[in-house]
Amino acid sequence: MTPVQTHLYDKVCHHLNVIYDQVDTAQPLTEVAQTLLSKMGLDQDDVTLPAPHQNHWTEQDVVLITYGDSIVTADEAPLATLHQFLKQHVNNTINSVHILPFFPYSSDDGFSIMDYSTVNEGLGTWHDITAIASDFRLMSDLVINHCSSRSAWFNNFTKSEGVGSDFFFTVDPSFDTSQVIRPRTSELIRATETAQGEQHVWCTFSHDQVDFDFRNSKVLESFISIIRQYLDNGVRLFRLDAIAFLWKQSGTSCINLEQTHEVVRLLRTLIECAQPDAIIITETNIPNRENLTYFGNANEAHAIYNFSLPPLLVNTLITGDCEYLKNWQMRMPPAQNGTTYFNFIASHDGIGLRPAEGLLDERELNTLLNTMQSFGGLVSWRSTPDKKQKPYEVNITLFDALQGTVKGPDKWGIERFMCAHEIMLAMEGIPGIYIHSLLATSNDYEKVKNTSQNRSINRHRWDHLKLTEQLSDKRSQHSRVLTKLNAILAIRIKQKAFHPNATQFTLQLGSGIFGFWRQSIDRKQSIFCISNVADIEQQIYLSDINLISTHDWWDLLSQEPINMDQPYLTLTPYQSVWISNLN
Structure with a gap:
């Protein structure tokens, strides 16, 4: 050696x-x-x-999260359709794509893998995967905790022969499971007949997902x-x-x-x-x-x-109060070089509630749950070690989650939705955007009915032709949101102060205004990221954010200069500003 x-x-x-x-x-x-x-x-x-503490990311990194078949076309591999969509609509603003499990599976929309080595033939082939990887930085799931009970490995386990025969976690009555924490209410242990007799297999998530x-x-x-x-x-x-x-x-x-x-x-x-x-x-x-x-x-x-961000940010925007979000952000340690946060506010699952434990009190959590249910959201549950059931996540599309406040739906839905992204995109870390946020997709109740799975509400499958028609209609929510998000992303990826490891400092601007300061690693650029998180017009005094009066300042989002002769800025409901010394 x-x-x-x-x-x-x-x-x-x-x-x-x-x-x-x-x-x-x-x-x-x-x-x-x-x-x-x-x-x-x-x-x-x-x-x-490799040398330690190397950052393999820049401010230009943005990840789109999607299923391989979130957009489909008749007589075309869904992965090819996805590739076409990416190149047509986000080629200049998003450089990475997370394709959720694209392997043969038996349940859980891909997270119960039958074969890790092949691409699901209903999606395409490895050629389609490598084609996407040639144009976008590719992110894949490594579903490492469990696999499908219909996999060849588990089949060999039941036969007690071949590869996989000893790959799965089994327990006997002496194994103490009284303290086990898991995110499901189903029975943890599955009795399974094998060639060596009955064995008790560990299943953290479902009986079709057997743990290694x-x-x-x-x-x-x-x-x-x-x-x-x-x-x-x-x-x-x-x-x-x-x-x-x-x-x-x-x-x-x-x-x-x-x-x-x-x-x-x-x-x-x-x-x-x-x-x-x-x-x-x-x-x-x-x-x-x-x-x-x-x-x-x-x-x-x-x-x-950054799992705590979605529940805290949604809570902020439906209540008009950013205190919980602000207190959390102030306590978050800066990531060392060689590490960073992965920020997201919507995903293929739901708004997780465990990450809000200790951050939102029970009253706030109940308000969040009740408001989301009033907007058509569903609730998934988990079992505690003492066999009680607690809410685990809210299942709802982000677009519908932000259609109103605790007072009910209102006219500010798109503004509130964009405000959420303007906050997330400016924060320390790499941003991830779920495809159904990019497309402002609403709750899919028909899919929930067909699958009997709450999470299906946020896993709509778009027909490419119908999606194209919607995106061609400049009045549709889908076209408006995609256009706005692309415009914001085009600005975001040019700012050195938005490097995932650039300095972040929380501002104290009251409960209705959420703000933080970013500074580039070379200290040449400062950006004050300020958002009105309430449904009323509010003002911020320039003196409160200490803009250096000898500098010229611009709002990057509006591309307008900041008038330093005026003592304050007026922000309309859910308006954000990114105030930078470099335009």
Whole structure:
């Protein structure tokens, strides 16, 4: 081995020793380390260890989140239709795309994978995936906690033979599950007949989604092969789905265990050595303080989902009071170089409520729930360790969630919706925009009826021809929102002060005005991002934001200069300004 290889090998061995410290592995960990390096293609002489604290992102990075078949055309692969849509409508404003699981699956709209190595033939082929990856930075899910009960691996488990026969987590009556935390109300354990008799399989999410047993190093080796294949097909961002539940231990909550964190560290080591510009994003829909731990010491996730932002921002805009959002933002630590936040306010799931725990009090949560239900939203539930049921998430499209306030629907829906994005797009971190926000899609009740799944409300499938007709009608909500968002994005991606790691400082402008200051890393640009979050006109005094009077200032959003001779700015309901010293 060369010195670099030796150092990498030792580092991988260290990760494995932490993960398997209390496990009797079938083969020596030194052999496991060699296997992992070989499967990742890191057993060559030209391996380079990346320098720490490198940022593989800029202010130009914006991610579109979509299913492979969110837009469909007759007689065309949905992935080809998606590629066409991306090139036609967002080619100059969005440079990355997260295609939600595009593999063969049996349930949960893709998150119950039957085969990790092939593309769902109903979507297209690997050729379609690589074509998109050639034009956009591609993000893919690594559904690492569980797979489908109809997979070949689980079939081999039931037959007790072949690859997969020992891949799944089973328990006996002595395993203490009393403290387990999970986001579902279904039974945790599934009784399964196998060639060796009845076994009790762990199912965090549903009985069709059976959890892997990472105590078996062969499971880890299989996922390293999967990662290598994804890299070879153009994937550069890995979303580690449900990663918090990976490791199970009797008598614990079976969430966020140290072995899980070490697996993330191992994956980062291998991925960034194999592809230095690739990044890991952890999907951990959990309370904010726990979520932050997935940064590690800039040695775990490159980015973490900012799960607390959606409920706090929606709460702000329906109440007209930003105090909870402001207090949260003030307490959020700046991300170290080599890490950043992944900001979003809508996704294929719903508005998660666990990330609001400790941030919104029960009265505010109830107000949020009641308001969302009055706007047609649905509620999904989870079981607590003491068998009680608590709301887990609100299922609603963001466009419908922001159609009004706690007082009811009003005329400010689009303004409120745009205000939400103007806040999110200016915040520290990489922004992600869900396709149904980009297109201002409303609640799909017909799909909920057909699937009996609450989350389907925000998973509409657009016919490309009908969508084109709507986008051609300049009066439609879909055309208006897409045009406005593209205009804002075109401004956003040119601002050095919006680099994901640029300085952010929260402003104190009262409960009805939310504001923060961004400064570019080279300190040449300042942007004061200020939004009226209420349904009334409000004024802000320029003295309150300390604009240097010897400088010229512009509102980037309106492209108008700031008149320093006037003592204040007047903001209409839900109006935002991005006040910059550089135009």
